[in-house]
Amino acid sequence: MTEETQKPDLNEDEKIFEEYLREGINDLSEAGLQRRLFLKQMIAMGSGAVALQMLGGSQAFAHSLLENPAGTSPDILENGVKVAFKINGAQKSLTVDSRMTLLDTLREKLNLTGSKKGCDHGQCGACTVIVDGRRVLSCLTLAATCEGSAVTTIEGFAKGGQLHPMQAAFVKHDGFQCGYCTPGQICSAVALMTEAKNGEASYVTADLRSKAKPVQLSDEEIRERMSGNICRCGAYPNIVDAIREVHSGKDVAQHWQFADDNSQSV
Amino acid sequence: MRPFKYSRSGDINSATQMLVVNPKAKFLAGGTNILDLMKEDVERPDELVDISRLKLMQVGMITTGTNKGGVSIGALGKNTDAANHPFVKENFPLLSQAILAGASAQIRNMATNGGNLNQRTRCSYFFETSMPCNKREPGTGCGALEGNNRLHAILGWSEKCIAVHPSDMCVALAALDAVVKVKDAKGKERSIPFTEYHRLPGDTPDKDNNLNPGELITAIEIPKNNFAAKSHYLKIRDRSSYAFALISVAAALDMDGSQVKLARIAIGGVSHKPWRALEAERFLVGKNTSEENFLKAAEAEMKMAKPLEHNKYKVEMAKRAIVRALMELV
Numbered sequence: 001m002t003e004e005t006q007k008p009d010l011n012e013d014e015k016i017f018e019e020y021l022r023e024g025i026n027d028l029s030e031a032g033l034q035r036r037l038f039l040k041q042m043i044a045m046g047s048g049a050v051a052l053q054m055l056g057g058s059q060a061f062a063h064s065l066l067e068n069p070a071g072t073s074p075d076i077l078e079n080g081v082k083v084a085f086k087i088n089g090a091q092k093s094l095t096v097d098s099r100m101t102l103l104d105t106l107r108e109k110l111n112l113t114g115s116k117k118g119c120d121h122g123q124c125g126a127c128t129v130i131v132d133g134r135r136v137l138s139c140l141t142l143a144a145t146c147e148g149s150a151v152t153t154i155e156g157f158a159k160g161g162q163l164h165p166m167q168a169a170f171v172k173h174d175g176f177q178c179g180y181c182t183p184g185q186i187c188s189a190v191a192l193m194t195e196a197k198n199g200e201a202s203y204v205t206a207d208l209r210s211k212a213k214p215v216q217l218s219d220e221e222i223r224e225r226m227s228g229n230i231c232r233c234g235a236y237p238n239i240v241d242a243i244r245e246v247h248s249g250k251d252v253a254q255h256w257q258f259a260d261d262n263s264q265s266v
Numbered sequence: 267m268r269p270f271k272y273s274r275s276g277d278i279n280s281a282t283q284m285l286v287v288n289p290k291a292k293f294l295a296g297g298t299n300i301l302d303l304m305k306e307d308v309e310r311p312d313e314l315v316d317i318s319r320l321k322l323m324q325v326g327m328i329t330t331g332t333n334k335g336g337v338s339i340g341a342l343g344k345n346t347d348a349a350n351h352p353f354v355k356e357n358f359p360l361l362s363q364a365i366l367a368g369a370s371a372q373i374r375n376m377a378t379n380g381g382n383l384n385q386r387t388r389c390s391y392f393f394e395t396s397m398p399c400n401k402r403e404p405g406t407g408c409g410a411l412e413g414n415n416r417l418h419a420i421l422g423w424s425e426k427c428i429a430v431h432p433s434d435m436c437v438a439l440a441a442l443d444a445v446v447k448v449k450d451a452k453g454k455e456r457s458i459p460f461t462e463y464h465r466l467p468g469d470t471p472d473k474d475n476n477l478n479p480g481e482l483i484t485a486i487e488i489p490k491n492n493f494a495a496k497s498h499y500l501k502i503r504d505r506s507s508y509a510f511a512l513i514s515v516a517a518a519l520d521m522d523g524s525q526v527k528l529a530r531i532a533i534g535g536v537s538h539k540p541w542r543a544l545e546a547e548r549f550l551v552g553k554n555t556s557e558e559n560f561l562k563a564a565e566a567e568m569k570m571a572k573p574l575e576h577n578k579y580k581v582e583m584a585k586r587a588i589v590r591a592l593m594e595l596v
Contacts, residue, residue: 078269079269079270079271079272081272098269098270098271098272098314099267099269099270101301120305121302121305121306122298122302122373125370125372128372134344134346134375135371135372135375136372136375136376137298137372137373137376140297140298140301140302140373140376141297141376142272142294142297142301142314144272144316145294145297145316145318147274188371188372191371192371195371198350199350200346200350201349201350201355201362201366202366202371203363203366203367203501203507205366208355208359208362208363209355209356209359209494211352223507224506224507225371227370227506227507227508228369228370228371228372228373228508229370
């Protein structure tokens, strides 16, 4: 498959972008084709000038187009590091700037924009992903350190169109409002299930010396163990409900329901 | 973030030598603190030497030497694994509790045991590069001294620096007489008693600890003790989880009948280093475990306190926290 055969046809306006981007557009990353579609849409919406300005002004955007994961050799980047890891089961090899965090790599190079950049300083948990079975903060993980690792993001949970039970529980219990922290919350909650199964303790675990496993999660335990994920909308009670349901395997009543025809007509 | 070279080291010797060859290089282990500081332009290494895969991760009982029966905790093991190790939970639950009081699950999964010791203060003047800070840039002054110092030190501070050490784990390690094992580029090893590892600020607040350039922490050892049945870590913070301590107390008692045989108390959030409350400990030896005695012990320690404009509350809070932590043991 060549890039040419996949390109949507470009009209005159769009060709200005192609001219503007020159070599960059020919080195399309996996994200590139979709960026092209995005450009087409921007122009269709009459936002061409704005889009052009964005491209001109945003060094990061231009950079990510030039830094094609498949094609760039390490010597083009100052301090380029070759790294290979598994992402949601698929093997990826790419060259990254040594400064690139796992979060930026996921979002800007691998087109996995589910993981969110909240604070970028390890204070909010929106970027939480699972690396080698452990929940970690991708904003404080350098991509270069992920050599040989297996990374799971929110995009890796649903199987064959079926939501992961934790995703389904978050939907059922309305465990979000704006949704920005949700991918991190769910990654964190999924990892928490494993930690509880393994008998890992928390600060509110009553007796650290007891060897009981797995840990039964009270609401207090769930709250303490999820404290690394901040939700500015304050969906905490619903998040706790969702996690309790998955952890206990028992239905937890939801606090809301879709309006039916009758209630709509009132 | 400024550009830097990323290097992986295969063994301890090459890692320590890389730091000798390039004095502007720094070790990278869990990365939770240094990457944050590099994003803020506070730390400016031109090379990061990734030591995270060195084989210094084991946790286990020490079988020979002076600390026989104690525990050795690999410097590059993760905080989570140290806190949840069955031997640690059973014999040093104070350490498990202190580790679990710190940060979040995600950060404890990343942060290493050695890195925990070397994390830097969260003083906001240290983080804000437009502010003076003797720790960040020696000679520029201390912005916090006359600034907002609600979160700052009440013990052992100097005019040069009033920052506090942020770790919870280190408060427990100070109480438990831990030893820091380090190795230099020539392969020479030495053991540093925990209470001598971190420094008071004095005139050189840029130096947090007594580690020499190129030295790497290999392990942390805790000698065997009889505190497991009576120990407690109490942490008081602005919110109930995922915040640094305003005041924290690691307390442990070894009893002889109804009398205290040995007491161990260390306080966090009060000083440039985890503060070992030796006055309070001395007072308690031979005493009964009454609330009255605990309060007298706390008052003996806090006589030395010199609060600043916005942190006078810490003196009373520290006293009450000491009493509360000790009452948990009765």
